[in-house]
Amino acid sequence: MNISVLGCGRWGSFLAYYCNSVGHNVTLWGRKNSRNFNALKLHRKNEYLILPDEILLSNSLEDSFGTADVIIISISSQELRGFAKKLNLIDNKEDKIFVLCMKGLEAxxxxxxxxxxxxxMGNNINVAVWxxxxxxxxxxxxxxxxxxxxxxxxxxxxxxVNILSSDLIRFYYGQDLIGNEIGAASKNVIGIAAGMLDGLGYTSLKGALMARGTREISRLVGAMGGNSITIYGLSHLGDxxxxxFSEHSxxxxxxxxxxxxxxxxxxxxxxxxIKALIELSKQYDIELPICNALYRVIFENADVSGTLINLFLRPLKFEF
Structure with missing residues (x-):
């Protein structure tokens, strides 16, 4: 199968590497003046991996688009709308499968x-998330x-799942697109809070953060029409x-x-x-204490230690 990966950063380059390893013909696209692309073009490697010779490198969206059965997109979430506008100018979109591999929301x-x-791109487009x-x-x-x-x-x-599965990655069938998208994006927010606790020397609070983080996001997913249990699966809690905890995060x-x-x-x-979740909390009238605390700290210069400690020492209430 012909697969094109659009985006050649850390994750995009790996996706091309992985798809090639499971037997597909792969093209990896990057912007012409991209530092990441130029390094791959020159050395066939980056700080994470060496690209096999079979992977074709291209600066042409049209060429990368034209021959592909599956198009994997791995760029910054906030760039997706503008990027999709460019893709929409290319013909023969309806017979492609698009796979979004970013974990974010439009801020x-x-x-x-x-x-x-x-x-x-139009409602008839076949789009999935990984x-x-x-x-x-x-x-x-x-x-x-x-x-x-x-x-x-x-x-x-x-x-x-059938064309991408291997001994390295075992894929599960998702059954809740809302829950998996919100879960995958919001786990990054909980990750920022975890890093702040590490930096403050409050690492022992990360267990409480995990417990309360899943509850907070599950309420939002339920209000949006998704399955609140999805948050306890691989896209959120599983990540x-x-x-x-990972030094790579x-x-x-x-x-x-x-x-x-x-x-x-x-x-x-x-x-x-964080900005996107604050917007959703307003739209769906759902309280998101962790997200609100992080918003105040990062965007309103609230005291980090006091804000996070107060988050876990709020007035007494039932856990569930």
Whole structure:
């Protein structure tokens, strides 16, 4: 099968590497002046992996688009709408399967990424998400994990699982697109909070954070019409180890560096997702205490230690 991966950062380059390893013809697209793409073009490697010679590198969206049966997109969540507008100018979209591999929400609207994509590409587009735990550094070392593929069309979900499964990644069929998208995005927010607790020396509170984080997001998913139980699956709770504890997690590291007044130069999708979740909390009238606390700390310069400690020492209430 012909697969094109659009986006050549840490995750995109791995997706191309992985799809090639399970027997597909792969094209990896990157922007012409992209530092990541130029490094791959010159050396066939980045700090995480070496690209096999069979993977074709391209700067042409039209060429990458034209021959592909499956198009995997791995770019910044906040760039998706503009990127989809460009893709919409290319013909023969309806016979492709698009797979979104970003874990985020549109900050300005709170919209799920599949909704953003369909708003720009049309409702007849076949679009799925690929979410769940796993770091490039672990995968390229041969450490396996479990992930989820979900879409509104179970036949598309099953087809993708069948062509992508391997001993390295065991895929599960997703059955709740709302829950899996919100869960995958919001676990990055909980990851930022975990990093802040690490930076403050309050690591022992991460257990409470995990328990309350899942409850908070499950209420939101239920209000949005999804299955609140999905949050206890791979897209959210199942990704906590990789996000709340791993040294490889950009979101956890951002939180830790933030409380130490250090600048973090890599993409932490959870920062924009905080804004999106605050927007959703207003739309659905759902209280999101952790998200609100992080918003006050990051965007309103509230005291980090006092705000987070007060979060866990709120007035007495029943747990459930």
């Amino acid at each position: 300005s609207s709170g919209s799920r990424l599949t909704r953003v994509f369909k708003e720009e 979410v769940g735990p796993g770091h490039v550094q672990d995968f390229v070392s041969g450490i396996p994990n479990c992930m989820v593929i979900d879409s509104e069309n179970i036949d598309i979900t099953k087809r993708l 906590y180890e990789a996000t709340l 950009h979101n956890r590291k951002f939180g830790e560096e933030f409380v130490k007044n250090k600048k973090f130069n890599k993409l932490a999708e959870g920062v924009s997702t």
